[in-house]
Amino acid sequence: MMTNDVGGSKGNTSVFAVFTIPNLLTILRGCGIPLFLWALFAGDGERDLLAIAILAIAGFTDYLDGRLARALHQSSRLGELLDPLVDRLYIAAVLIGLAIRGVIPLWILALLIARDLILATTLPGLYRIGKGPLPVTFLGKAATLNLLYAFPLLLLGEQEGALGQWASVFAVAFAGWGLLLYLLTGVQYFLEARSQIREGGSTVAT
Numbered sequence: 001m002m003t004n005d006v007g008g009s010k011g012n013t014s015v016f017a018v019f020t021i022p023n024l025l026t027i028l029r030g031c032g033i034p035l036f037l038w039a040l041f042a043g044d045g046e047r048d049l050l051a052i053a054i055l056a057i058a059g060f061t062d063y064l065d066g067r068l069a070r071a072l073h074q075s076s077r078l079g080e081l082l083d084p085l086v087d088r089l090y091i092a093a094v095l096i097g098l099a100i101r102g103v104i105p106l107w108i109l110a111l112l113i114a115r116d117l118i119l120a121t122t123l124p125g126l127y128r129i130g131k132g133p134l135p136v137t138f139l140g141k142a143a144t145l146n147l148l149y150a151f152p153l154l155l156l157g158e159q160e161g162a163l164g165q166w167a168s169v170f171a172v173a174f175a176g177w178g179l180l181l182y183l184l185t186g187v188q189y190f191l192e193a194r195s196q197i198r199e200g201g202s203t204v205a206t
Contacts, residue, residue, distance in 0.1 A: 018076070018078055020069070020072075020074035020076060020079070021065075021068050021072060021074060022065035022066070022068045022069040022072075022074055022075075022079055022083075023065075023074075023076065023078060023079050023082060025061045025064060025065040025068070026061075026065055026079065026082050026083050026086050027082075027086075028061060029057075029058050029061045029062060029065075029086055029090065030086040030089065030090070032054050032057065032058055032090075033089060033090055033093045035054055036051055036054045036055065036058075036093070036094065036097070037093060037097055039051035039054060040097045040098075040101065040155075041097070041100075041101075045158075048155055048158070048159070051152075051155060052152045052155050052156050053152075055094065055148070055151045055152035055155065056152045058090060058148055059145065059148035059149050059151075059152070062083075062087065062144065062145060062148055063145060065079075065083065066083075066141065080135055080136070081132065081133060083136070084133065084136050084140075084144075087144045087148075088116055090148070091112065091144070091147055091148075092112075092113065092116070094151050095108070095109045095112060095113070096109065098151070098154060098155070103154050103155060103158060104154065104175075108175075108179065111179070111183070112179070112182060115182065115183060115186040116186075118186065118190060119186060119189055119190060119193070122189075122190060122193035122194065122197065125193070125194075125197035125200075126193055126196065126197060128197075128200075129196065129197060129200025130200070131196060131200070134189055134192060134193060134196075137185060137188065137189075139181055139184065139185050139188070140181075140185040140188075140189070142181055143178055143181030143182040143184075143185050144178075144182075145178075146174045146175075146177045146178030146181060147174070147175070147178035147179070147182065149174045149178075150171050150174035150175035150178050153167045153168075153170050153171035153174060154167075154168075154171040154175065156171070157171050
């Protein structure tokens with residue numbers, strides 16, 4: 001969820017700031033990760049439709065939690081941290097699973113994981129100057145949503161018939177835009193993080 005302005009949660013107690021509807025949706029999405037992997041690998045493709053349904057629900061809740069956070073004024077710092085963390089875990093788990101199944105090529109898996117590993121190198125510097133992970137930008141959220149929409153379509157595209165063929169067309173479109181935006185925002189986050197680390201270091205030095 002995109003929660004750059006956390007002013008709406010100032011009136012909440014810490015307990016209510018944790019157990020908000022958007023945060024619970026994010027936690028629910030995270031609980032779907034092991035369930036998806038079980039459905040993907042159990043029964044030699046017999047539970048693919050269940051895996052597709054889990055991915056579709058994950059994509060919908062990822063869209064819904066941000067909307068609810070703004071509409072219900074339930075933005076929180078926990079949500080800012082938890083939502084992108086669950087998104088990254090979901091994306092990593094699904095990419096690994098789909099690569100093992102041969103649905104996507106290994107170079108896509110390597111490219112996206114390398115992006116997150118490079119960004120992880122900025123975290124020690126951000127924490128050193130008293131900051132945490134950067135807030136999710138609009139393009140960052142768009143990249144995640146495109147990938148989350150692409151995943152069930154990629155798996156559906158493995159099915160036979162016209163439905164599978166049409167799903168493959170839309171899957172390529174969503175995956176292409178998602179991959180491009182994911183890499184572009186990776187560069188954006190990295191440059192912004194380095195800039196803040198330099199400014200923070202200069203402030204400490206003076």
